[in-house]
Amino acid sequence: xxxxVSAKFTELSxxxxxxxxxxxxxxxxxxxxxxxxxxxxxxxxxxGSDIIKGAEDNIFIFDQFKYYDETDHLxxxxxxxxFELPLSGLSKALxxxxxxNFDNKYTYLHDATIGSAVTLPKRPIKLSxxxxxxxxxxxxxxxxxTKPPINDYKNRRVAIKAADAMDYIYNYTFESxxxxxxxxxxxxxxxxxxxxxxxxxQYSLDTGLNTIxxxxxxxxxxxxxxxxxxxEAELAHIFVSETGLVTFQNRSNWASSQALITxxxxxxxxxxxxxxxxxxxxxxxxxxxxxxxxxxxxxIWNSQGxxxxxxxxxxxxxxxxxxxxxxxxxxxxxxxxDSYFTANTASDGSGVDVTSYxxxxxxxxxxxxxxxxxxxxxxxxxxxxxxxxxxxxxxxxTIYLKDQDDTSIGKYEEHPIEINxxxxxTEAMAQDVIDxxxxxxxxxxxxxxxxVKGKPERQLGDFVYLESSRLPDGRFFGHxxxxxxxxxxxxxxxxxxxxxxxxxxxxxxxxxxxxxxIGGTDKIAAS
Amino acid sequence: xxxxxxxxxxxxxxxxxxTPVEDITLPYPDNGGGVLAPLSASSEEETLDxxxxxxxxxxxVKYVLKFSHLSVDTYNSLLNKLVLSNTAYDIYFxxxxxxxxxxxxxxxxxxxxxxxxxxxxxxSTTLDLTEVNSRI
Numbered sequence: 232x233x234x235x236v237s238a239k240f241t242e243l244s245x246x247x248x249x250x251x252x253x254x255x256x257x258x259x260x261x262x263x264x265x266x267x268x269x270x271x272x273x274x275x276x277x278x279g280s281d282i283i284k285g286a287e288d289n290i291f292i293f294d295q296f297k298y299y300d301e302t303d304h305l306x307x308x309x310x311x312x313x314f315e316l317p318l319s320g321l322s323k324a325l326x327x328x329x330x331x332n333f334d335n336k337y338t339y340l341h342d343a344t345i346g347s348a349v350t351l352p353k354r355p356i357k358l359s360x361x362x363x364x365x366x367x368x369x370x371x372x373x374x375x376x377t378k379p380p381i382n383d384y385k386n387r388r389v390a391i392k393a394a395d396a397m398d399y400i401y402n403y404t405f406e407s408x409x410x411x412x413x414x415x416x417x418x419x420x421x422x423x424x425x426x427x428x429x430x431x432x433q434y435s436l437d438t439g440l441n442t443i444x445x446x447x448x449x450x451x452x453x454x455x456x457x458x459x460x461x462x463e464a465e466l467a468h469i470f471v472s473e474t475g476l477v478t479f480q481n482r483s484n485w486a487s488s489q490a491l492i493t494x495x496x497x498x499x500x501x502x503x504x505x506x507x508x509x510x511x512x513x514x515x516x517x518x519x520x521x522x523x524x525x526x527x528x529x530x531i532w533n534s535q536g537x538x539x540x541x542x543x544x545x546x547x548x549x550x551x552x553x554x555x556x557x558x559x560x561x562x563x564x565x566x567x568x569d570s571y572f573t574a575n576t577a578s579d580g581s582g583v584d585v586t587s588y589x590x591x592x593x594x595x596x597x598x599x600x601x602x603x604x605x606x607x608x609x610x611x612x613x614x615x616x617x618x619x620x621x622x623x624x625x626x627x628x629t630i631y632l633k634d635q636d637d638t639s640i641g642k643y644e645e646h647p648i649e650i651n652x653x654x655x656x657t658e659a660m661a662q663d664v665i666d667x668x669x670x671x672x673x674x675x676x677x678x679x680x681x682x683v684k685g686k687p688e689r690q691l692g693d694f695v696y697l698e699s700s701r702l703p704d705g706r707f708f709g710h711x712x713x714x715x716x717x718x719x720x721x722x723x724x725x726x727x728x729x730x731x732x733x734x735x736x737x738x739x740x741x742x743x744x745x746x747x748x749i750g751g752t753d754k755i756a757a758s
Numbered sequence: 759x760x761x762x763x764x765x766x767x768x769x770x771x772x773x774x775x776x777t778p779v780e781d782i783t784l785p786y787p788d789n790g791g792g793v794l795a796p797l798s799a800s801s802e803e804e805t806l807d808x809x810x811x812x813x814x815x816x817x818x819v820k821y822v823l824k825f826s827h828l829s830v831d832t833y834n835s836l837l838n839k840l841v842l843s844n845t846a847y848d849i850y851f852x853x854x855x856x857x858x859x860x861x862x863x864x865x866x867x868x869x870x871x872x873x874x875x876x877x878x879x880x881x882s883t884t885l886d887l888t889e890v891n892s893r894i
Contacts, residue, residue, distance in 0.1 A: 247809075247811045722815075
């Protein structure tokens with residue numbers, strides 16, 4: 232919750248006159264530099280080559296590249312990170328920098344060192360912000376990979392967009408089907424990250440609060456929606472931190488943060504304050520889930536008739552109604568309680584058994600199997616019976632839950648939403664999801680957008696408190712679910728989106744350090 | 759006090775240690791014609807309760823020299839190096855009148871129109887010199 236910064240940084244950040252500092256580094260050549268040290272206050276220079284490290288102790292892959300300092304060409308910097316609403320399960324971050332190119336540094340092949348790389352995509356980029364003072368550090372606000380630069384040759388400017396590692400994770404396509412049985416959310420996420428190529432010190436995962444009886448991804452499926460569903464099923468969050476750490480926070484993480492206010496806003500610190508529009512109201516929620524569990528070994532496919540095999544190879548596909556964790560290979564044999572096939576010279580099985588003349592190459596997938604039969608008999612034969620055994624993950628429970636906020640419907644008419652998430656395993660979990668949404672979006676008053684002085688250390692998930700006579704209730708508690716920052720010459724502002732807690736904001740019934748009194752009426756929030 | 763000096767350098771060369779391409783000595787600017795103008799990349803804004811704050815990313819100085827009598831030769835030297843040149847030079851300025859320019863300071867120089875009065879060999883013009891680097 233909020234990046235850790237020095238006292239000096241905080242002092243400079245809150246001053247009424249602020250000298251802004253910034254830093255843009257791009258590893259144009261994607262080469263590694265083992266000599267890089269981390270930024271040390273009082274020793275390293277702002278704009279120097281030392282890497283600015285966040286609060287985490289790990290050295291990330293992003294830290295090890297040789298970066299080129301592009302700060303002196305920087306004209307403008309923008310970044311944005313936000314959770315996908317309404318359940319805030321997954322966040323991506325984007326950034327754009329604009330550089331002047333009067334010296335043609337970013338023109339292809341002009342610069343002797345980086346000229347061959349300036350048009351290439353996926354260059355590691357790090358952006359940092361802070362305040363000009365030798366005793367204050369810069370805070371990294373973005374790390375990611377660049378998109379191909381857009382060169383404005385006429386005006387000699389270059390725009391470079393970048394996305395954080397979540398973009399890469401989100402769009403990763405599974406190369407094979409993978410299944411998990413009775414695994415917690417964090418265990419599945421760890422497996423996915425390992426498959427994508429992350430090492431254990433490149434992610435930090437809270438212990439998941441949901442154990443999923445059966446989860447699977449098919450070949451060709453994207454990782455992003457899968458991870459989003461996993462997180463949203465248990466009201467958790469996944470994002471890549473400002474320093475490049477893939478982070479999974481379970482629901483207790485945010486719930487416990489409600490006792491720790493990161494920042495207090497009032498009319499002296501808010502430049503602009505707006506509510507969401509009616510489109511963001513949700514007052515009816517339907518949750519659908521089909522819970523699967525792995526069953527004992529049983530038939531999962533049979534041939535349903537004869538299969539004609541001419542001499543040579545014949546390819547046959549078997550589609551399973553349910554994904555299976557194991558699929559036993561078919562053998563040419565008489566019917567037994569396992570996968571088998573039988574071949575005969577007659578389609579009705581009245582001829583000669585020629586099973587021994589048939590070779591089979593059997594390849595199984597989660598929801599299908601490929602069989603290539605080779606007929607070595609010398610004439611047309613028939614597969615008269617074939618069966619595949621496996622352990623299918625069948626739907627054992629269908630959860631459907633619907634709830635609504637009649638008060639909101641009475642005021643604003645119906646605003647329904649349907650949640651389809653097969654990792655919601657119980658009705659209690661479904662009710663939690665419903666309560667979370669209905670408790671957040673009953674009107675346009677529970678999501679606020681603030682324009683404020685930029686503070687680079689702010690993070691998604693920060694729990695903040697607003698006090699303003701302009702608010703309907705005069706006060707507002709909420710988590711930051713979106714941050715958009717913009718640095719221009721002489722200006723650094725952020726637009727932050729707050730997701731409030733309706734019940735809390737209607738009365739001080741949550742114990743909040745710094746606001747509530749011990750022995751008072753305020754309550755500790757439940758997770 | 760020394761006259762204002764313009765030093766024309768090959769791009770990247772050091773004005774203190776490398777050989778200049780050309781030194782152009784200017785006359786004293788007119789009385790009231792020497793202006794030091796502070797520049798800053800800054801903004802000021804007010805919050806909901808009218809609290810004002812300011813943010814700054816850079817600050818520098820601009821020197822404006824007005825001449826009623828500049829020799830045509832000096833004007834042409836400036837014109838040829840600052841405008842009518844196929845080579846991009848680094849331009850440095852020194853003038854002890856201001857502490858900010860008592861040592862060589864790199865500037866972007868812009869020369870104004872050459873105003874010619876009948877019967878005079880000198881010309882009048884204005885020279886704008888904006889520092890290249892932020893001082894903060």
